[in-house]
Amino acid sequence: VSSLACVCNLCSGIGLALCERLLAEDSQLRLCLACRNMQRAEAARSALLTSHTDARVDLLQLDVGSVHSVLTAAQEIQARYNRIDFLYLNAGIMPNPQVNVKTFFKGLFSRNVVHMFATAEGLLTQQDLPNSDGLQEVFATNLFGHYLLISELEPLLCKAGHTCRIVWTSSSNARRSAFSMDDIQHRNGTEPYSSSKYASDMLSLALNQHKNNQGLFSSVICPGLVMTNLTYGILPSFLWSLIMPIMYLIRFFTNTFTLTPYNGAEALHWLFLQKPEALDPRAKYHSLTSGLGTSYTHPRQMDIDEDMSEVLYSKLLELEKTIKGKLSERNPEKEAHA
Numbered sequence: 001v002s003s004l005a006c007v008c009n010l011c012s013g014i015g016l017a018l019c020e021r022l023l024a025e026d027s028q029l030r031l032c033l034a035c036r037n038m039q040r041a042e043a044a045r046s047a048l049l050t051s052h053t054d055a056r057v058d059l060l061q062l063d064v065g066s067v068h069s070v071l072t073a074a075q076e077i078q079a080r081y082n083r084i085d086f087l088y089l090n091a092g093i094m095p096n097p098q099v100n101v102k103t104f105f106k107g108l109f110s111r112n113v114v115h116m117f118a119t120a121e122g123l124l125t126q127q128d129l130p131n132s133d134g135l136q137e138v139f140a141t142n143l144f145g146h147y148l149l150i151s152e153l154e155p156l157l158c159k160a161g162h163t164c165r166i167v168w169t170s171s172s173n174a175r176r177s178a179f180s181m182d183d184i185q186h187r188n189g190t191e192p193y194s195s196s197k198y199a200s201d202m203l204s205l206a207l208n209q210h211k212n213n214q215g216l217f218s219s220v221i222c223p224g225l226v227m228t229n230l231t232y233g234i235l236p237s238f239l240w241s242l243i244m245p246i247m248y249l250i251r252f253f254t255n256t257f258t259l260t261p262y263n264g265a266e267a268l269h270w271l272f273l274q275k276p277e278a279l280d281p282r283a284k285y286h287s288l289t290s291g292l293g294t295s296y297t298h299p300r301q302m303d304i305d306e307d308m309s310e311v312l313y314s315k316l317l318e319l320e321k322t323i324k325g326k327l328s329e330r331n332p333e334k335e336a337h338a
């Protein structure tokens with residue numbers, strides 16, 4: 001029986017490279033591409049079918065940043081499939097990024113220069129706003145939408161006698177000090193991206209604690225610094241073009257500059273080939289690339305603890321109830337028919 005993998009956000013960047021790599025690994029794999037923009041999804045599907053003519057590639061409309069869209073997509077998935085083997089949670093946004101140029105030049109001449117290039121710690125801030133569900137957009141897209149999808153798909157993911165794998169595209173930019181349990185949506189800070197990625201690391205651990213006995217296994221990866229639409233949004237394109245040769249040079253000092261989406265998808269591909277029971281729930285699996293361009297995967301322990309993960313998990317459950325309650329108040333008829 002061929003496996004079914006569902007990938008969220010594959011129209012470009014790391015998600016699309018992952019799909020290419022998965023189909024090259026297993027031509028029998030059935031892929032479901034979940035994207036918000038169906039035109040781009042069609043284009044991605046055509047590109048995949050050009051190199052893998054016999055592949056089975058389905059499309060699904062999903063805006064992970066919208067509660068309504070997630071609930072509708074989850075219903076559609078349950079109507080279409082009777083199991084999911086891999087669920088890749090890859091959608092991620094970083095709106096209005098600002099580089100702190102002063103900190104960058106200070107860091108350049110400090111002992112922490114390699115760490116700075118690997119994690120961008122203290123370098124990047126973002127401006128975030130509430131969306132139409134009243135949730136902070138970064139939190140909603142990078143974390144809560146994915147959480148809700150898992151929760152809605154639970155009957156499909158946790159089936160007796162079946163193992164399902166969830167893989168989060170996190171980041172080495174995830175940092176404990178950017179996250180506050182009193183403000184899980186990061187309404188009051190300037191590092192919503194870092195906060196949301198740290199939250200996804202903790203949620204993955206909590207999912208393992210709660211669901212491993214039901215056959216669900218969750219892992220997190222960091223793709224390294226990859227040139228995609230997300231990173232092109234950080235600096236003007238002429239500046240990226242100027243510093244590109246320097247980026248390839250920096251790779252001799254930090255293996256985290258994977259740079260191409262293919263290299264960035266290394267850890268996602270590697271995890272596809274592993275037995276879930278052999279993986280460490282506290283490790284983040286990093287895609288790394290050597291100065292000479294060889295890619296490999298390396299696990300690093302995450303700075304997370306079980307108690308905090310547990311509290312976050314219960315806060316997300318609470319928020320899910322509140323949000324669903326509000327939705328049914330708005331659409332009592334729809335709820336009655338659901």
Ligand SMILES: NC(=O)C1=CN([C@@H]2O[C@H](COP(=O)(O)OP(=O)(O)OC[C@H]3O[C@@H](n4cnc5c(N)ncnc54)[C@H](OP(=O)(O)O)[C@@H]3O)[C@@H](O)[C@H]2O)C=CC1
Nearest residue numbers: 011013014037063064065090091092171225226228229230
């Ligand atoms: N690039 C990097 O250096 C790093 C990236 N990451 C993570 O990797 C993941 C993939 O990023 P990357 O490939 O770089 O990103 P890209 O910017 O190339 O791709 C972003 C994709 O996300 C989709 N997307 C955005 N918002 C939503 C939404 N609400 N619902 C559905 N799809 C959405 C976009 O769809 P549309 O086409 O409709 O806009 C687009 O296809 C992200 O989680 C990111 O945080 C982590 C570390 C480093």
Ligand SMILES: CC(C)CCC[C@@H](C)[C@H]1CC[C@H]2C3=C(CC[C@]12C)[C@@]1(C)CCC(=O)[C@@H](C)[C@@H]1CC3
Nearest residue numbers: 099104116117118119120123171172173224225
């Ligand atoms: C001359 C310029 C002022 C040079 C600025 C360089 C920075 C723009 C980059 C240095 C480290 C980079 C980095 C990321 C973005 C671009 C930098 C800040 C990420 C935050 C991108 C998204 C991620 O998730 C991280 C893993 C990246 C870490 C490194």
